[in-house]
Amino acid sequence: MRDTAWLREVPEKNRRELYTELVEGGTPAWQLCYTPAADAVARGQDPLRLVRDLPGMRWFALDARSGVPDSPDSGPSVCRLIVNVIVVASDPTMSEALASEGDRAVVTHLAPYDLCFPTGEPQPQDWPAEVEVRDLLKRKQGLALWRVLAAKSKETAESSWQASVLRWMCCVLESVRPDQELLEALFASFSTAYFQAPVAAPAATDRSTLSPKEPSQTSELRGHAALLVQAQLALLGPVGPVGADALWPGRLHAAATALERVFRAVGAAELAAKISEAVAAALEAGAATPLRTLAEEALRSWQGVPDLATSKFAISASEHPAAAVPAPARNEDVERQALRMLKVEPGRIDSLLGLVGELAVAKNSLPFLARRAELDFGSRQLAREIKERYAVINRITEELQSAVMHVRMMPLAHVFRRFPRLVRDLSAKLGKLIRLEIVGEDTEADKGIVEELFDPLVHLFRNSIDHGVEMPDEREAAGKAREGLIRLSAQHADDRVIIEMRDDGHGIDVERVRQKAIEKGLASADDLRQRSDDDIIQLIFAPGFSTVENVSELSGRGVGMDVVRTMVTRAGGTITVTSKPQEGTTTRITLPVTMAVSRVMIVEAGGTEVGLPFVNVRETVHVQPGDLKHVGQGRAIVLRGRLIPVWPLAELLALPQTETVAGEGTSVLVLRVDGHDLGLAVDGFQETVDVITKPLAGVLGHLELFIGTAMLGDGRVLLVLDPKEIVRCL
Amino acid sequence: MRRILLVDDSHTVRMYGRSILTSLPEVQIEEAQNGIEALEKTIAQKFDLLLVDVNMPKMDGYTLLRELRSRPALWSIPAIMVTTEDKEEDLRRAYAAGASFHLSKPFDPEFLRRSVALLLGEGA
Numbered sequence: 001m002r003d004t005a006w007l008r009e010v011p012e013k014n015r016r017e018l019y020t021e022l023v024e025g026g027t028p029a030w031q032l033c034y035t036p037a038a039d040a041v042a043r044g045q046d047p048l049r050l051v052r053d054l055p056g057m058r059w060f061a062l063d064a065r066s067g068v069p070d071s072p073d074s075g076p077s078v079c080r081l082i083v084n085v086i087v088v089a090s091d092p093t094m095s096e097a098l099a100s101e102g103d104r105a106v107v108t109h110l111a112p113y114d115l116c117f118p119t120g121e122p123q124p125q126d127w128p129a130e131v132e133v134r135d136l137l138k139r140k141q142g143l144a145l146w147r148v149l150a151a152k153s154k155e156t157a158e159s160s161w162q163a164s165v166l167r168w169m170c171c172v173l174e175s176v177r178p179d180q181e182l183l184e185a186l187f188a189s190f191s192t193a194y195f196q197a198p199v200a201a202p203a204a205t206d207r208s209t210l211s212p213k214e215p216s217q218t219s220e221l222r223g224h225a226a227l228l229v230q231a232q233l234a235l236l237g238p239v240g241p242v243g244a245d246a247l248w249p250g251r252l253h254a255a256a257t258a259l260e261r262v263f264r265a266v267g268a269a270e271l272a273a274k275i276s277e278a279v280a281a282a283l284e285a286g287a288a289t290p291l292r293t294l295a296e297e298a299l300r301s302w303q304g305v306p307d308l309a310t311s312k313f314a315i316s317a318s319e320h321p322a323a324a325v326p327a328p329a330r331n332e333d334v335e336r337q338a339l340r341m342l343k344v345e346p347g348r349i350d351s352l353l354g355l356v357g358e359l360a361v362a363k364n365s366l367p368f369l370a371r372r373a374e375l376d377f378g379s380r381q382l383a384r385e386i387k388e389r390y391a392v393i394n395r396i397t398e399e400l401q402s403a404v405m406h407v408r409m410m411p412l413a414h415v416f417r418r419f420p421r422l423v424r425d426l427s428a429k430l431g432k433l434i435r436l437e438i439v440g441e442d443t444e445a446d447k448g449i450v451e452e453l454f455d456p457l458v459h460l461f462r463n464s465i466d467h468g469v470e471m472p473d474e475r476e477a478a479g480k481a482r483e484g485l486i487r488l489s490a491q492h493a494d495d496r497v498i499i500e501m502r503d504d505g506h507g508i509d510v511e512r513v514r515q516k517a518i519e520k521g522l523a524s525a526d527d528l529r530q531r532s533d534d535d536i537i538q539l540i541f542a543p544g545f546s547t548v549e550n551v552s553e554l555s556g557r558g559v560g561m562d563v564v565r566t567m568v569t570r571a572g573g574t575i576t577v578t579s580k581p582q583e584g585t586t587t588r589i590t591l592p593v594t595m596a597v598s599r600v601m602i603v604e605a606g607g608t609e610v611g612l613p614f615v616n617v618r619e620t621v622h623v624q625p626g627d628l629k630h631v632g633q634g635r636a637i638v639l640r641g642r643l644i645p646v647w648p649l650a651e652l653l654a655l656p657q658t659e660t661v662a663g664e665g666t667s668v669l670v671l672r673v674d675g676h677d678l679g680l681a682v683d684g685f686q687e688t689v690d691v692i693t694k695p696l697a698g699v700l701g702h703l704e705l706f707i708g709t710a711m712l713g714d715g716r717v718l719l720v721l722d723p724k725e726i727v728r729c730l
Numbered sequence: 731m732r733r734i735l736l737v738d739d740s741h742t743v744r745m746y747g748r749s750i751l752t753s754l755p756e757v758q759i760e761e762a763q764n765g766i767e768a769l770e771k772t773i774a775q776k777f778d779l780l781l782v783d784v785n786m787p788k789m790d791g792y793t794l795l796r797e798l799r800s801r802p803a804l805w806s807i808p809a810i811m812v813t814t815e816d817k818e819e820d821l822r823r824a825y826a827a828g829a830s831f832h833l834s835k836p837f838d839p840e841f842l843r844r845s846v847a848l849l850l851g852e853g854a
Contacts, residue, residue: 141755224844231832234825250799251828257806258830261851 004031004114006084009061012164015115016171018058021088022112023175024267027056029110032085035065037104040079047081056089086110113197116172116182118164122193125162128152137187140180146173165190176221176267222302225266229295232259236288236295252282252291259295271298346447349407356404360397360690361711366390368714401690405446405594412490412499413441415454419461423486426465433472433482434465439489445497446594452571453499453591456564460501460587461486463561468505468585478582480504497593502586508579510536520545537577541565569724574674598693600710600720602686603669605648606655609686611710611720618670618677620685625665628681637668637679644670646679652729658683673723680726693720705729732850733776736761737768737794738783738812743835747781750839754847765789769797772804779849780809782829784820792827799828808849812837 007015022029032054036047051060063082129148136145153166169186172178181198189195232255237248256279263272274294281290366386374383416438427434445453469475469484476482487502510533517539518525528536539545543562561577568575573591592615599614623637628646636645646668650657668679691710696703707722734757736747744761751759760777762768764786772780780798784791791811798804811829813820824832831845 143755221844221848224841225848228831228845228848231825231830234821235828235830237826247796247799247826247828250801250805253802253806254799254808254828254830258808258849261808262848264851265848 003033004110006061006063007114008117008119010059010086010115012119012167014059016167018086018088019112019115019171020175020267021058022110022115023177023179025088027088027090029058029086029088029112031108031110031114032083032087033106033108034083034085034101035104036079036081036083036101038078038080042078047079047083051083051085054085054087054089056087058086058088060085113182116168116186116197117195118161118168118186118189120159120161120164122161123157125156125160126191128155133187137183140178142173142178146170149173161193162190165195174267176265222266225262226299226302228262229259229298232262233292233295236292249283252279252288255288256291259291259298263298268298268301344407346408349404353404353408356397356401360401363390363393363397364689364712365714366393408447408594409444410447410450411442411444412450412453412497415450415457416441416488416490418454419457419488422458422461423465426462427469427484430465431471432465432469432484434469434484434486437485437487439487440491443490443492443497444593445591449497449571449573449591449593452567453589456567456575456589457488457499457501459561459564464501464503464505464585468503468507470506478506492593493590496590499589499591500586501589502584504584507581507583507585508537508540508577510579510581513537513539516545517542534578537579540577541575576675598691599688600691600693600718601669601688602718603649603680604683604686605680606650606653606657606683608655609716609718610649610653611689611691611718612669612671612723613707613720614688616671616673616723618672621668621670621679623666623668628666635681639670642677644677644679646681647730648681650681650683652680652726671723671726673727676727678727678730691718691720731756731758732778733758733760734779734781734846734850735759735768735771735777736781737763737765737786737791738781739763739786740783743783743812747842750843751846754843754850754852757850765791765794765797768794772798772807773801777807779846780807781812781846782809783812784814784824792823795824795827795829810845810849 010018018029034047034051036045037043040047051057061084063084064080065082129152133145133148136148149166149170153163153170156163156166165186169183172182172186179198185196185198235251235255235258237245237251256275260272260275263269263275271294275291278290278294282288367390370383370386370390373379373386419438420436423434423436464486469486470478470480472482475484485504488499489502490497490499492498514528514536517523517528517536520542522528522539522542522545540561541564543560545560545562565575568589568591571591573589575587575589577585577587579585600611601614601617602609602611621637621639627637628635629637631643631645634645634647636643638644646666648657649669666681667684669682669685670677670679689710689712691712693708693710695701695708696706700706705722705725707720710718710720712718734751736744736751736759738744738747738761748759748761751757760771760775762771765782766789768780768782769789771777782791782794786794789797795809795811798807798809805828808830809828811824811827811832813824813832813834815834821832830849833842833845
């Protein structure tokens with residue numbers, strides 16, 4: 001069944017290379033004997049193509065088979081081939097194409113020993129320096145032996161049997177763990193010209209069994225080598241350009257030497273050869289990246305080693321503390337994932353985003369062009385075509401925009417994973433028992449948002465741990481579990497991301513907040529007594545408010561909830577707190593998922609146009625003159641039973657107020673700011689546009705009333721108002 | 731012939747290291763008792779690998795490594811740092827100073843032998 005005679009056709013050089021590959025690598029080799037059907041070619045198959053395309057194909061040889069009848073209908077295309085193939089692959093089923101061939105493709109395991117046999121014509125020749133060689137062989141002095149053999153093989157006629165034996169012995173010696181028995185067998189065959197592979201050879205035992213997972217000594221060595229390579233990554237220091245580090249060139253050279261030697265030790269000569277080039281490139285670039293890349297390449301390629309975990313060494317290595325530090329890549333999954341990731345400097349994405357923004361604005365000029373085509377040039381046909389093209393460009397631009405936005409997205413896990421430690425440390429310090437539950441850490445948001453989030457959350461955690469969750473005994477007395485729970489969750493809601501932090505502590509003491517607010521004179525005592533508990537709780541966001549008398553080490557650093565709110569607001573978010581006595585406090589932060597592009601509604605007021613963020617726009621209404629009621633000093637409208645105060649926008653902006661034509665009514669833009677509705681009387685509404693708002697800079701930089709400016713499609717500049725600032729002006 | 735320098739103030743540790751490493755083929759082992767002596771030896775003679783203890787009188791392991799890594803003639807020599815405990819901070823310091831690898835006492839002889847062999851460019 002298993003015929004390896006054909007291997008004699010494989011040139012010795014190829015067999016030696018293959019032998020080395022099998023001994024060093026973890027991937028097993030297979031012999032495939034493929035006999036295509038007689039009518040294969042007639043049916044349009046291409047057996048050779050199939051063989052050539054096999055993954056891991058190393059060699060194939062053709063043979064003709066006898067006994068194929070020349071039937072009249074098969075004609076000249078009858079296929080009489082037998083194809084013998086050597087494949088190196090972890091999975092012998094190899095390809096689906098072959099699987100469909102069924103019995104016609106027979107796969108058998110190929111051991112390294114199958115490939116090792118000397119060839120050539122024996123010459124009448126004695127062993128050169130036989131005694132010395134025998135002695136070196138016995139003492140296992142691999143390197144010295146190799147030197148002698150390599151020298152002798154040059155003195156021997158190349159095509160002779162003896163030269164072949166010498167070459168094979170060198171080849172075996174070059175492997176990571178020279179096979180002593182094989183060497184002795186080869187040594188014996190030198191003078192006898194008859195080679196008998198060792199019987200008790202390790203490879204021979206698994207000839208019949210398909211057990212490529214057997215931990216080999218090679219893989220142990222590679223596991224150890226991987227540790228050393230990882231240590232070099234630690235030596236090279238952090239990724240990126242080096243600063244003023246006088247030791248860096250030295251560390252680079254040290255790492256290069258170590259890598260070169262380790263690569264050589266495990267037979268990765270091709271990697272070792274690239275080292276000096278990488279060092280030169282690294283020195284030129286001032287960053288270790290070229291060398292790092294080589295090291296990572298090695299680690300990656302060694303992952304193919306059969307199951308490191310099962311090898312004896314790998315266990316001792318993982319027990320060995322050395323594995324802990326220089327092994328950031330110890331977790332193979334993480335490593336693999338990281339390798340598939342592309343690291344891009346944030347600045348590049350931002351400039352890409354900027355360009356997309358410009359494009360979005362530039363495309364907005366097309367509707368203006370269409371209008372001109374119709375009005376100025378009287379071509380309705382052209383106007384329609386421009387509008388059609390615009391629709392296409394618009395769609396593509398939107399997709400492009402969201403694609404680029406997506407690049408900037410990162411999971412909240414980046415921030416969230418820093419909290420378990422914080423909670424553990426703080427609660428331990430205070431002697432509290434607190435369990436942290438994190439939900440939805442894979443929720444994604446814009447990088448800028450995610451980064452902004454850390455500080456406010458740290459503050460909230462400190463608050464909860466310090467003031468929220470009670471001491472274990474206190475909790476037990478209140479009938480709660482001794483262990484407190486803080487739950488941090490994130491989820492998407494439309495284009496916002498909601499982050500909620502909930503503790504099961506004693507909640508906010510509303511009476512104390514009320515008392516404190518009266519003391520601080522935040523509002524009149526009467527007013528405060530009338531307000532609902534929920535309203536009172538919001539007072540903790542007032543600047544300078546702090547309910548805890550004794551400033552504790554953890555949370556009383558003069559940074560109150562007002563700072564948290566400022567940070568959240570700056571990122572374009574909102575924050576609310578709800579609390580129930582004895583049940584706990586919930587803080588909810590709502591943030592935009594992306595921050596770069598915003599939708600703005602354009603309104604007219606006092607003969608000019610201003611923009612307002614669309615997120616704040618509740619609705620637009622047109623009210624009859626009689627419906628605008630005077631309430632005290634101001635005016636208001638009643639909308640679905642709710643009284644909404646209305647201010648004329650032109651007046652607020654100190655713009656000349658346009659005369660209202662009697663009986664025309666007023667346009668009111670209803671905004672919602674921090675949970676309160678207010679109306680702005682405007683002269684008219686225009687379209688909403690996607691714009692990139694750029695903050696005001698220079699002499700206008702101090703104008704807080706405006707979020708910034710935006711370029712419109714026709715080249716005009718639009719000032720975008722900040723609704724929160726409008727409220728402060730009232 | 732590859733030359734290894736064992737740098738440790740303890741005679742016992744040096745003997746132990748020597749006994750493990752002599753089984754490597756074609757290796758010659760030299761010893762030094764502290765950083766200064768080690769530095770003088772590496773400047774005067776050629777070494778292929780150093781095994782350096784962290785704590786030593788006169789000049790400690792970190793300083794020795796920094797001295798090595800700042801001299802172009804010596805900076806390519808791989809050096810294994812032998813630490814007493816695996817505090818993350820210590821290890822970071824070791825690699826920042828220029829360690830090629832680290833082992834913590836007590837170490838497995840086979841682990842040491844193999845680490846040295848690999849750093850000398852040998853499979854076995």
